Amino acid sequence: MARRAGTLNLAAGAAAAGVGLLTLVPLAAVAWRAGGLPAPGPADWAVLRFTLWQAVLSATLSAGLAVPVARALARRRFAGRGLIITLLGAPFLLPVIVAVLGLVAIFGRAGLMNAGLSALGLPTVSVYGLGGVVLAHVFLNLPLATRLILQGWLSIPSERFRLAESLGMGPAEVRRFLEAPMLAAVMPGAWLAIFLVCLTSFAVALVLGGGPGATTLEVAIYQAFRFEFDLGRAAALALMQAALCLAAVTVAGRAASRPGPGAGLDRAGARVPAGGIWRRAVDTLAIGLATAFLLAPLAAVVVSGLPNVAGLPPAVWAAAGRSLAMALAATGLALALALPLALAAARAEGRGTGWGAIAMLPLAVSPMVVGTGLFLLLRGLAPPAVLALPVTVAVNAAMALPFAFHALLPAARALTADYGRLADSLGMAGLARLRLLTLPRLRRPLGFSAGIAAAFAMGDLGVVALFGDPDRATLPLQLYRLMGAYRMEAAAGAAVLLMALTLGLFWIFDRGGRADA
Amino acid sequence: MRPFLIAAGLTLATQAMAQTPVLTVYTYDSFVSDWGPGPAVEAAFEAECGCDLRFVAAGDGAALLARLELEGATTDADVVLGLDTNLTGRAAATGLFAPHGLTPALDLPIGWDDPLFLPFDWGHFAFVYDSTKLADPPGSFAALAASDISILIQDPRSSTPGLGLLMWVKAAEGADAAAMWEALADNIVTVTPGWSEAYGMFLEGEADMVLSYTSSPAYHRIAEGDDTKAYAAFAEGHYLQVEVAGKLAATDAPELADAFLAFMLSDGFQAVIPETNWMFPAVTPAGGLPEGFGDPVPAERTLYLPPEEAAAVRDAALAEWRDALAR
Missing domain, CATH: 3.40.190.10 (Periplasmic binding protein-like II)
Structure with a gap:
């Protein structure tokens, strides 16, 4: 027992130190270089209010709307269900610029929705403003919430539903005794993850916010760094952002500390009860609406880009290969960080949420500040262009960590609660435990986490701009370069290629994990 | 073992001596992309300088200046190319730039007498x-x-x-x-x-x-x-936007930097600009502007x-x- 806890704590400690090195240390480096932190002014507080408000709205709507969709997907079995589950992940995994252009094609002034409205003689709707920011955030994050909550549903062993059925429980009782506790365990984590993503929103807030009224903290940090070169102000704003995140982590962590549904026998067959016609209609509607909402903008991207894929210049294909290799490396590192942290968090249940807070740090610290801090720290060690690749991999792994951690946590908790004591009493520890118990039991969330990490690394752009190596551009950077050179059509083709590769990677990993879903 | 070490040492020494001088130019990202002026400019300058021209890309003009301010006097850059006149005030205030010492004839809609920065397009x-x-x-x-x-x-x-x-x-x-x-x-x-x-x-x-x-x-x-x-x-x-380049005071290759700034205003550089950067060249090349490029604002x-x-x-x-x- 002691030995087991020792190894685990060591691994989790090492992961935590790695995360600290990639987040807090760069933040400190920027503050140190600035020589101090100025107090925030009144404009900064207005920015903070808007940031907080849009993040709360976006997270609440995304998580709330995800419940009926996840429930429908857990209950229903139909042809194409697996495909829909994979495709639903796409918006979250797309580079923001591509997602925004897809959204505009549907909801913009000249978009399909307004074309439909005016064809019907109805007034058109402007998407720009707080509504547009929230719409885009729901578009980007509803899929993540759906997947996290769906994991929760699938983590309820089928024996529980059978037992409920044989006890004569109706839908209301099933909801009360099985589903509600599961949601109470899963929802805070899902809400938190989305809240944090939206807190550091940059391009979405700017493009769909319609103007400077929709300034988020990340935009203000960007301005402080790029427009004013005021490192102190950038660090102070980043610290505000981090404090907000930690407060949210604490609140959500308190709300989420409930036990899982208990162990089962992994029997296939009886699943979430399907219910009658009324529930079938509700589920069909939920799946139909979510699919239309999420896939229409993607379809717009594909339609405009697909004809240009074949004619893409060689430089774009080379970049695609580089991005793939980087994504795989980042995936390995992300899992190596997430697994020990999730296991340690599950074991430390009820004694604070320290591990969880550490896993959330990469979302809490501004990417702009992380990039700048790492640049300041590493510049003396080697030429930035040489460091570009390892830094990109490390930062991408860290950025994926919060999602991987939250996908793993419920299963890790269940594992500890259901098998932890048995494994301890058998003296199962170290690699044997990892191989025989942990990895097989966590297979599903591990696959999902790997998929998210890989997709994240594929789509990343921003953090490492300072380390730029012109001869080793990644696919998203090539996409931006094409746009910057007026080649919008080629860029649309590159966007489709990026989307296909990202989804492909996600699908392969996720598929490996949920062979039984 | 010893003969091998000596041989290895000799090889390294020869390599170091034969090494061509390097000129490091910081610029914005779209300049060096496959669709920008970078590749053609690099080939043309290397053909006449007997040196290795290395571009380092950093986002856009503002990111470029931010990187320079982060690095300060210890920067590896010999030349910075791609600031504009909205940034040169701040760039000059860093004290990192040295006078270019050139008085070229420019085809610019305004007069130019900046001692630190030379325009390359507008x-x-x-x-x-x-x-x-x-x-x-x-x-x-x-x-x-x-x-x-x-x-x-x-x-x-x-x-x-x-x-x-x-x-x-x-x-x-x-x-x-x-x-x-x-x-x-x-x-x-x-x-x-x-x-x-x-x-x-x-x-x-x-x-x-x-x-x-x-x-x-x-x-x-x-x-x-x-x-x-x-x-x-x-x-x-x-x-008007004027894009400029400047030489770093702390450069370890001042002659090469000067040669690059002079080359920047020659046809080898300027003729590439219109159809890669889609801006007007600071010195109209001998062949004139490409057909259909249009006239500038007077x-x-x-x-x-x-x-x-x-x-x-x-x-x-x-x-x-x-x-x-x-x-």
């Missing part, structure tokens, strides 16, 4: 529209504000053209700039973080006009054979704030912009 900001969709483009900011024509602009805090528009309105309207922004507010569809987002959305039909350059229609004409894009000529004039309709003035009005202009558009 262009005027303008609102670009599709002539098949907008029959009657506005002829001034006032006409635009009075119309219901929709525009896409860029954020001055994160984008060079965005900052250019801020200066344009300030230079054209002076004390009335705040009122003009308020009048323009209902024409603005949205404010994007960079040029690419706005231009992409414009091509998708999201607005009638987009803030870009007078040379943008030339790209569509020359590269795509598409004659439908044009820019709206404004009576008050168009704001000097008398050029609006321009010199670096010190631009730096002085920037923060107040930004505050006006933010207050008018925050609504």
Whole structure:
């Protein structure tokens, strides 16, 4: 027992130190270089209010709307269900610029929705403003919430539903005794993850916010760094952002500390009860609406880009290969960080949420500040262009960590609660435990986490701009370069290629994990 | 073992001696992309300098300057290429740049006497529209504000053209700039973080006009054979952007840096600019501008704030912009 806890704590400690090195240390480096932190002014507080408000709205709507969709997907079995589950992940995994252009094609002034409205003689709707920011955030994050909550549903062993059925429980009782506790365990984590993503929103807030009224903290940090070169102000704003995140982590962590549904026998067959016609209609509607909402903008991207894929210049294909290799490396590192942290968090249940807070740090610290801090720290060690690749991999792994951690946590908790004591009493520890118990039991969330990490690394752009190596551009950077050179059509083709590769990677990993879903 | 070590040592020594000198040029990312001027410029300069020209890319002009400020005197850069006149005030204040010592004849709509920075290309900001969709483009900011024509602009805090528009309105309207922004507010569809987002959305039909350059229609004409894009000529004039390069005082290759700055104003560099950077070359190459590139805005309709003035009005202009558009 002691030995087991020792190894685990060591691994989790090492992961935590790695995360600290990639987040807090760069933040400190920027503050140190600035020589101090100025107090925030009144404009900064207005920015903070808007940031907080849009993040709360976006997270609440995304998580709330995800419940009926996840429930429908857990209950229903139909042809194409697996495909829909994979495709639903796409918006979250797309580079923001591509997602925004897809959204505009549907909801913009000249978009399909307004074309439909005016064809019907109805007034058109402007998407720009707080509504547009929230719409885009729901578009980007509803899929993540759906997947996290769906994991929760699938983590309820089928024996529980059978037992409920044989006890004569109706839908209301099933909801009360099985589903509600599961949601109470899963929802805070899902809400938190989305809240944090939206807190550091940059391009979405700017493009769909319609103007400077929709300034988020990340935009203000960007301005402080790029427009004013005021490192102190950038660090102070980043610290505000981090404090907000930690407060949210604490609140959500308190709300989420409930036990899982208990162990089962992994029997296939009886699943979430399907219910009658009324529930079938509700589920069909939920799946139909979510699919239309999420896939229409993607379809717009594909339609405009697909004809240009074949004619893409060689430089774009080379970049695609580089991005793939980087994504795989980042995936390995992300899992190596997430697994020990999730296991340690599950074991430390009820004694604070320290591990969880550490896993959330990469979302809490501004990417702009992380990039700048790492640049300041590493510049003396080697030429930035040489460091570009390892830094990109490390930062991408860290950025994926919060999602991987939250996908793993419920299963890790269940594992500890259901098998932890048995494994301890058998003296199962170290690699044997990892191989025989942990990895097989966590297979599903591990696959999902790997998929998210890989997709994240594929789509990343921003953090490492300072380390730029012109001869080793990644696919998203090539996409931006094409746009910057007026080649919008080629860029649309590159966007489709990026989307296909990202989804492909996600699908392969996720598929490996949920062979039984 | 020993003969091997000696051989290895000799090989290394020969390599070090034979090593060609390196010139490191910091520039913005789109300059070095496969579609920018970088590859052709590198080949042309290396053919005559007997050196290795290495580009280091850092985002856009503002990111370039930020990187330089982070690195300070310990920077590896010998030359920085790609700042514009809205940034040169701040760049000069870092004290990192050395005088270029050149007095070349330039084809610029303004006189040039900056001792630290030399221009390599220039262009005027303008609102670009599709002539098949907008029959009657506005002829001034006032006409635009009075119309219901929709525009896409860029954020001055994160984008060079965005900052250019801020200066344009300030230079054209002076004390009335705040009122003009308020009048323009209902024409603005949205404010994007960079040029690419706005231009992409414009091509998708999201607005009638987009803030870009007078040379943008030339790209569509020359590269795509598409004659439908044009820019709206404004009576008050168009704001000038001049892109410049400068030599670092701490360079370890001052002669090469000087040679590069001189090369920058020769045909080998300038002839590449129009059809890769889609800007006007600072020295018109011997072959003239490419067919269909169009004429520049004449000097008398050029609006321009010199670096010190631009730096002085920037923060107040930004505050006006933010207050008018925050609504």
